[in-house]
Amino acid sequence: xxxxxxxxxxxxxxxxxxxxxxxxxxxxxxxxxxxxxxxxxxxxxxxxxxxxxxxxxxxxxxxxxxxxxxxxxxxxxxxxxxxxxxxxxxxxxxxxxxxxxxxxxxxxxxxxxxxxxxxxxxxxxxxxxxxxxxxxxxxxxxxxxxxxxxxxxxxxxxxxxxxxxxxxxxxxxxxxxxxxxxxxxxxxxxxxxxxxxxxxxxxxxxxxxxxxxxxxxxxxxxxxxxxx
Numbered sequence: 001x002x003x004x005x006x007x008x009x010x011x012x013x014x015x016x017x018x019x020x021x022x023x024x025x026x027x028x029x030x031x032x033x034x035x036x037x038x039x040x041x042x043x044x045x046x047x048x049x050x051x052x053x054x055x056x057x058x059x060x061x062x063x064x065x066x067x068x069x070x071x072x073x074x075x076x077x078x079x080x081x082x083x084x085x086x087x088x089x090x091x092x093x094x095x096x097x098x099x100x101x102x103x104x105x106x107x108x109x110x111x112x113x114x115x116x117x118x119x120x121x122x123x124x125x126x127x128x129x130x131x132x133x134x135x136x137x138x139x140x141x142x143x144x145x146x147x148x149x150x151x152x153x154x155x156x157x158x159x160x161x162x163x164x165x166x167x168x169x170x171x172x173x174x175x176x177x178x179x180x181x182x183x184x185x186x187x188x189x190x191x192x193x194x195x196x197x198x199x200x201x202x203x204x205x206x207x208x209x210x211x212x213x214x215x216x217x218x219x220x221x222x223x224x225x226x227x228x
Contacts, residue, residue, distance in 0.1 A: 087110075091114075169199040
C-alpha cells in the first residue's frame with residue numbers, strides 16, 4: 001500500500017499554488033512572516049524545530065476535505081477535529097450529519113475565523129470551536145476523530161488516542177499518516193490523501209504483538225533453563 005512519506009507530502013505542499021485566498025488565510029492564522037520563514041528556512045529542518053513550531057497552518061483543500069468525508073461515510077455520532085484550524089472539517093462534518101461536531105484549536109485567531117465561517121454558513125449554533133489544548137481533551141466518548149497534524153505530533157498523539165478512544169472509534173488523518181499505525185483504508189493521492197484507522201484493529205494488533213513478545217521471552221527462558 002502506497003502511503004507516501006512526509007518528505008513527499010512536504011514537496012507536494014511546497015510546489016502547490018495556494019492562491020491569494022490561501023495565502024490570506026495563512027496570514028490570518030499564523031502571520032505571513034511566520035509562514036514565509038517556515039517555507040523558506042524551517043521547512044528543510046522540520047523535524048529539528050521545537051514542537052510548538054511543527055504545525056504551521058495550511059488550509060485543507062476541497063479534495064482533502066472530501067477524502068476525509070469519504071472515509072467517514074456511513075459513520076454516525078459526534079466528531080472531534082484536533083487542531084481544527086479554520087474549522088472547515090468540523091463544518092463539513094456537521095453538514096454530513098455528525099453531531100456534536102467540535103473543533104479544538106489553540107490559535108485564537110483561527111478559532112475566530114472558524115466561528116465566522118460557521119456564522120456565514122448559518123451553522124454557528126450547530127457546531128462548536130473551542131480554544132483548548134488537544135492534549136487535555138477528553139476523548140473517551142468520541143467515536144470519530146480527525147487530525148491534520150505534523151508527523152512528529154502524530155507520533156506522540158498515538159498513545160493518547162489508543163488509551164482514550166472507545167473500541168469502535170475511527171481516526172482519520174489528513175495530509176500525513178500516523179507513523180506507526182497501519183490504516184484500514186486510504187483515500188486520495190499525494191497531498192490530498194487521507195488515512196483511516198480502526199481503533200479496534202489497532203488495539204487487537206497491539207495485543208497480539210504483546211502476547212507474541214511474552215511467548216518469545218518464555219521460549220528464550222525455557223531454552224536457557226534447559227541448557228544449564
